[in-house]
Amino acid sequence: MSRTNLSYIYASSRPLSVIHFIMTSPDSPPLQDLPGSSPEVSTRFNFADADVIFQSSDSILFRVHRKNLEVCTEGFPPSGFAVTDGEIIPLSETSVTLELLFQFIYPQRHPGLDATPFDVLEPLAEAAEKYQVFPAMNICHIRLRDMVHEYPVEVAIYAAKHDYPFLISEVAPMMISIPPIDVIQILPQSLVLPWTRYVQEWVRVHQNVALKLFSGQMPQYKGSISHADGMPRSRQYSRAGHSNTCRWSSCVIIVLQHLGAGIHTLRSLDQVFHMGTNREDVENCCDWELLEWRRKIEEAIAQIPKFSTFL
Numbered sequence: 001m002s003r004t005n006l007s008y009i010y011a012s013s014r015p016l017s018v019i020h021f022i023m024t025s026p027d028s029p030p031l032q033d034l035p036g037s038s039p040e041v042s043t044r045f046n047f048a049d050a051d052v053i054f055q056s057s058d059s060i061l062f063r064v065h066r067k068n069l070e071v072c073t074e075g076f077p078p079s080g081f082a083v084t085d086g087e088i089i090p091l092s093e094t095s096v097t098l099e100l101l102f103q104f105i106y107p108q109r110h111p112g113l114d115a116t117p118f119d120v121l122e123p124l125a126e127a128a129e130k131y132q133v134f135p136a137m138n139i140c141h142i143r144l145r146d147m148v149h150e151y152p153v154e155v156a157i158y159a160a161k162h163d164y165p166f167l168i169s170e171v172a173p174m175m176i177s178i179p180p181i182d183v184i185q186i187l188p189q190s191l192v193l194p195w196t197r198y199v200q201e202w203v204r205v206h207q208n209v210a211l212k213l214f215s216g217q218m219p220q221y222k223g224s225i226s227h228a229d230g231m232p233r234s235r236q237y238s239r240a241g242h243s244n245t246c247r248w249s250s251c252v253i254i255v256l257q258h259l260g261a262g263i264h265t266l267r268s269l270d271q272v273f274h275m276g277t278n279r280e281d282v283e284n285c286c287d288w289e290l291l292e293w294r295r296k297i298e299e300a301i302a303q304i305p306k307f308s309t310f311l
Contacts (some may be wrong), residue, residue, distance in 0.1 A: 039088075042095065045102050052076075055088045060095035064102055072105040074132035097123045104128070104136040113143045118151055122158070129162045145170055153178060153186070160187050165311050172307035176202055177267045194310035199263070201304045206263045209300040211256065248286045251275065255293070266301060269294055 041061040050063030069076040091098065101124060104110050113121060125140035127133070141159075145167055148155045152174035159167035168191070175183055180199070187195055258272040259265050265272050273294050 042099060044099060053086070053088050054098065055090045056095040056098050057090075057092055058095050060098070061088065062095075062098055062102060064105070068105040072133060072135055074134075076131055093123065093127050096120060097127050100124050101127050101131070101133055101136060104133050110135055110139065113139055116143065118147055118154070121147075122151075122154060125158060141167060148174060153182075156183075157186050160191060165191075165308050169306045169308040172198060173267065173304075177264045191311075194307065197310045198305075198307045202263045202266060202301075205297070205300040205304065206259070206266055210259050210266060210297050247283070248289070251286050251290060255290070266297065269297065 039055060039059045039061045041063065045062040045064050047063050047065065050065060052064055052066045052069065054062045054064065056062070093101070097120075100111055100113075100116075100120070113124075116124070121140065121143055124136065125144055128136035128140050141162075141164055144155050144158060148167075148171040152171050156168060156171045156175055158164075159171065172195075175186075176199070183195065184192060254275060255272060258274075273290055275290075
């Protein structure tokens with residue numbers, strides 16, 4: 001009778017991940033005996049006394065110790081599960097991911113992951129969560145937090161999927177730039193209502209501060225003035241420091257047009273207050289008030305509570 005091959009089905013349920021093992025057909029040849037196959041073995045994880053053998057998705061073998069898996073993880077085979085000598089357990093992760101992951105189950109200095117690129121870190125973080133490799137889970141989520149500005153959507157998906165609300169708080173302001181329907185699809189049901197309340201705070205700033213023309217008094221500007229806009233201004237504008245020929249009305253129209261696109265514009269104030277190629281035509285009085293307008297918006301945004309406060 002040929003040996004029975006071992007495979008698994010992975011099922012996720014927070015907070016712990018569970019792996020259910022099933023036995024394939026007795027007529028199926030073991031992976032290492034497949035015709036023409038000759039799996040390579042990891043040079044780092046090729047222990048002679050290993051009692052568990054894993055195979056990566058790209059057919060690299062990893063010979064590791066069951067005891068280390070028991071101590072450092074929750075998702076790998078339990079001690080009571082019998083594995084025939086030489087049996088191979090196939091995993092869906094690549095050898096690059098497993099090479100890093102298994103370093104966290106041994107008593108050694110663990111990888112710092114400081115210079116690990118996102119396309120390597122992200123699958124490692126997912127594998128750490130999937131198999132509950134506790135030493136790797138913490139450092140992965142810390143490193144991903146450092147990448148929220150570069151990969152806000154990906155980090156948001158990871159944080160929501162694995163229940164890291166404080167990481168979602170870090171990435172939440174950047175998610176304001178994402179279409180609302182896309183955000184709702186990313187978040188688990190439990191976070192939809194808190195997210196709606198959080199967005200309302202941005203809506204409030206957008207409507208009550210950003211779209212409300214700043215009307216503070218300005219010091220009278222004195223100097224040589226040459227403006228392209230010859231429209232006369234009211235006494236209110238004159239008292240505010242605008243000359244009778246400045247282009248303040250044009251500046252206001254440009255800013256309001258930019259802001260009118262939606263609350264996501266609050267995340268790109270450089271573009272909102274960009275006057276285009278006519279920046280040199282903006283007088284000092286108007287430039288001053290544009291800066292004040294922007295400052296008021298930035299102050300209001302800074303007062304928005306963190307997303308975690310809505311949980």
